[in-house]
Amino acid sequence: MRRLEMVLSRLAWFFPTMAGLIVIVFLISNVIPTDPVRIVAGENATPEQVAALRVKLGYDKPIAIQLLNHFRDVLSGNLGVSIYTQRPISEDLAKRLPATLELSITALSLAILLGIPLGVVSALRRNAWIDQVLRVISVSGLAIAAFWLAMELQFLFSMKLRVAPLNGRIDGFGPEPYTGFYVLDSLIGRDWESLGSALSHLALPALTLALPAAATILRFARAGVLEVINSNHVLYQRAMGIPPRLIVWKYVLRNALISTVTQIGLIFGVLLTNAVVIETVFDWPGLGSFAVQSILQSDHKAIIGFTIWTGGLIVVVNLLVDLLHSVIDPRGAR
Amino acid sequence: MKRTVIGLIAALAAAAAPAVALAQGKYVHANNSGYDNLDPHAIYDVGRAASRINFYDGLYRWVDNPPKLIPWLAESHTASADGKTWTFKLKQGVKFHDGSEMTADDVVYSIERMLATKKGASSLFIPIIDPGSTKAPDKYTVVFNLKEASAIFMSTVPEILIVNAKLVKANEKDGDWGQAWLAKNVASTGSYKLKRYDPAIGFVGERFKEHFAGWGPKAFDEIEFRTVLETNTRVQGLIKGDFQGTDGYLPYDQILRLKQEKNVQILEQESMRVFYFSVHNGRPPLNDVHFRRALAYAFDYDGFINDILKGAVARNPGPNPNNLWGAPKDLKGFAFDLEKAKAELAQVKEPIRPITIGALAGFSESEQSATLLQNAAKKVGIEIKIESAPWQVIQSRMQDREKNYDLVPLWKSTYYVDPNNWVGELYGSRYLNTRNYSYNNDPELDKWINDALATNDQAKRQELYEKAARKVTDEAMGIFVYNTKWYGPYAANVVGIRFCPIGSGQDMRWASFK
Structure with a gap:
């Protein structure tokens, strides 16, 4: 019951959060000194062409009216048409969403698989050489710029060792699109060639995104384990003669991961932000590269559409994290 | 009977011979801007020239450097003494990709579409051509009636790219001149047919074997133009062999870098x-x-x-x-x-x-x-x-x-x-x-x-x-x-690139592998 209340409470905040997001992004978009109508009309357009297009696209109206109109459209499920691609923005976003999710989920999984065990090892071997090495690696992972890391990985694995593709999401145009997730689609269609290609293309961008995230998880997991490992209940479990490995992986980890799980929710948001850069470097056709193109073209509606979708994604992921949190620590479901 | 079989085999071999001779695989080009829209009347920038040039044809075409204007869908033209009336005689038997014949009505529809949608290259024509003034007196004759004499008209004629009027009309929606449909489809006579298109990735064109201009002894069976925004990735991909060409206006330090590579050639033109x-x-x-x-x-x-x-x-x-x-x-x-x-x-x-x-x-x-x-x-x-x-x-x-x-x-x-x-x-x-x-x-x-x-x-x-x-x-x-x-970076085994300042060497019908 408490969990249901928590879900409803989070959902009640969803709409005001999204409304605030739309207002902020809309106002920022309009502060940028560009004229989207002139951009879409092209450099050869006459003033008459520009004026006609401005009326057609509704950019002749005052900002407040444009914002209200946009709210009306969004509420009716219509994000509008991209002034640049001429396609419905929802269509463009829907087509690109699986690419970003596939990348982000893979990166997040990698980060968890790397970060949690290493964080535990680091805590159990506190101040030993392995802890020092992991500390250097994790601090570096947090400090390194994502685009630099991306280019270095490209240079090493693609150009020098030639074991990974340089860019793109797959060779050619992908398998039969059942879900839009190439790995999943390849499995469904038993298209092993596409599966290999999709996995190999996924490796470098996912690794680039995963390393800083793994560093964060590692630090939180280490701190969590250190806090729990010295608590009275662990001392009691030791006194009871429970094997140390069982204490660590069953009792310590469960309690230590509470703050780490919360972090994972926040990391997902960071992954989506970094994806804007990584997708551009690796030509990954996802939401991030769509956002870059939209910003460069001053496609305000597309930028807002991207914000709504990613904002919605982050809200959903945080809701899932809260639910997971309440499973691990029922006291939190209040 | 034996002679008949041998004759049949010989006939089949003869029929298959040109296709075998032409088998050339795929050319992959890394482009520095996205192919968000394939409508030839909506785009007019250098970055997206490849889709216009390779999918569509005009009445005349620019080739080579210094640029030459050669008859393309038209076989000839005449201009009136006052420079206002331009008459074009079209080639007969030119086929669209769907097999239908291109006629003067398609040319009229194409210019009317440009004037109505007011995008792309239309600003070249809006000041001098009134809607409804272009006529098709017969199936293979088109007459442009200009409002004023225009000495540059002939230079701009290649920008009137001809679309398949019947096909586009069938896909018009709410009087949009088929803009939504043509943004992601191709309706043309052009050298390549659209095979795959993803606005987020690029396009693949398949050689249109029945193209009216014919083909040389070698030509690419497929051309793939991919969006690769990062200069560094385009250059590395070319070195690695993932791409066989990229844009010819790279920063000069990248050109110097590419000149060191054995599997890359740099074509140079003013x-x-x-x-x-x-x-x-x-x-x-x-x-x-x-x-x-x-x-x-x-x-x-x-x-x-x-x-x-x-x-x-x-x-x-x-x-x-x-x-x-x-x-x-x-x-x-x-x-x-x-x-x-x-x-x-x-x-x-x-x-x-x-x-x-x-x-x-x-x-x-x-x-x-x-x-x-x-x-x-x-x-x-x-x-x-x-x-x-x-x-x-x-x-x-x-x-x-x-x-x-x-x-x-x-x-x-x-x-x-x-x-x-x-x-x-x-x-x-x-x-x-x-x-x-x-x-x-x-x-x-x-x-x-x-x-x-x-x-x-x-x-x-x-x-x-x-x-x-x-x-x-x-x-x-x-x-x-x-x-x-122009420093055109291509794989060392690519030959036949005909650079023209218009299109920047992306007209792929002339090129092939060695």
Whole structure:
């Protein structure tokens, strides 16, 4: 019951959060000194062409009216048409969403698989050489710029060792699109060639995104384990003669991961932000590269559409994290 | 019976022979901008030229360098004495990709669609062609009735790309001239048929074997143009062999890097792409010729070309490309001379204020030239502020007289091969608010440009454009720096690339693997 209340409470905040997001992004978009109508009309357009297009696209109206109109459209499920691609923005976003999710989920999984065990090892071997090495690696992972890391990985694995593709999401145009997730689609269609290609293309961008995230998880997991490992209940479990490995992986980890799980929710948001850069470097056709193109073209509606979708994604992921949190620590479901 | 079988096998082998001879695999090109839209009447920029050129045909076509205009869908044309009526005879039996025949009705529909949708290259035709004025007296004849004589009309005819009227009409929705449909489909006679398209990735074209122009002994079976925004990734991909070609206007340090690679070749051609500073002539103190000349003397042309760009480009002292008629051969232009700059500045009557340069972010040459001018101008007492912004921001501001920067270092590319593309459009007041960003209003210059547009006398036109180029240069209406060289990076096994300043070597029907 408490969990249901928590879900409803989070959902009640969803709409005001999204409304605030739309207002902020809309106002920022309009502060940028560009004229989207002139951009879409092209450099050869006459003033008459520009004026006609401005009326057609509704950019002749005052900002407040444009914002209200946009709210009306969004509420009716219509994000509008991209002034640049001429396609419905929802269509463009829907087509690109699986690419970003596939990348982000893979990166997040990698980060968890790397970060949690290493964080535990680091805590159990506190101040030993392995802890020092992991500390250097994790601090570096947090400090390194994502685009630099991306280019270095490209240079090493693609150009020098030639074991990974340089860019793109797959060779050619992908398998039969059942879900839009190439790995999943390849499995469904038993298209092993596409599966290999999709996995190999996924490796470098996912690794680039995963390393800083793994560093964060590692630090939180280490701190969590250190806090729990010295608590009275662990001392009691030791006194009871429970094997140390069982204490660590069953009792310590469960309690230590509470703050780490919360972090994972926040990391997902960071992954989506970094994806804007990584997708551009690796030509990954996802939401991030769509956002870059939209910003460069001053496609305000597309930028807002991207914000709504990613904002919605982050809200959903945080809701899932809260639910997971309440499973691990029922006291939190209040 | 035996003879019949042998004959049949021989016939089949003969029929199959050309296809075997043509088997060439796939050419993959990494492009620096996205293919968001395939509508040939909606796009008109150099970055997305490949889809227009490879999927669509025009009545005439530009090829080679120096550019030649060759009959393409048309077999011939005539112009009336007054230069207003242009009649084109179409080739017969030309097939669209769906097998239907291309006729004059398709040409009429195509120009009407351009005039109605008002996008892409339509601004070339809107001032001179009224909707409904183009006629098809018979199946293979098209008559364009211009509102006024236009000497550049023939140069712009290749931009009228012909769509399959019947097919597009069938896909029109709410009177949109099929724009939503044609944004992601192809309805044409062109060299390649659309095989795959993903706006986020690019497109694959499959060779249209029945193309009316036929094919050489070798040609690519498929061409794939992918969007690869990062320059570094395009270059590395070419070295690695993932791509067989990329854009020909890479930064020169990348060209030098590619020249070291054995599996890459760099094709070199002098293009028609003039790098210059667009100067806002319409506000003080830039409306004073002495101030503009002071700026023109304050730019270190040799230092920029030889030291920064390592001599990779050719000095171009005036607005028209050196390698085009209409560019005076003896035009000297300005040279870097700070003493002369100071002398000119002393004659300026208006108060001198700091000026602003809008540099194209991400284009090192634009940013470097702005800094070079800033440093030298400071020595003569002119303060310059540099604002870097993406091209889209710069462009939208340039089209607004009030918001335009004082100076913008940029390139003027070839949209059609005629001096009007440069000196006419950049400085003729008939192009104010479209391609004239200089906001000058010079009646004498206007007369020369308008007279040159109204006559087909080539000698007269050359004289008028040369006079215009001299005046624009002498009065420093712009600061003209260099004409670009095109360094086409291709895999070493690619042959047959026919570079033309229009399309920048992306017309793939002529190319093949060795």
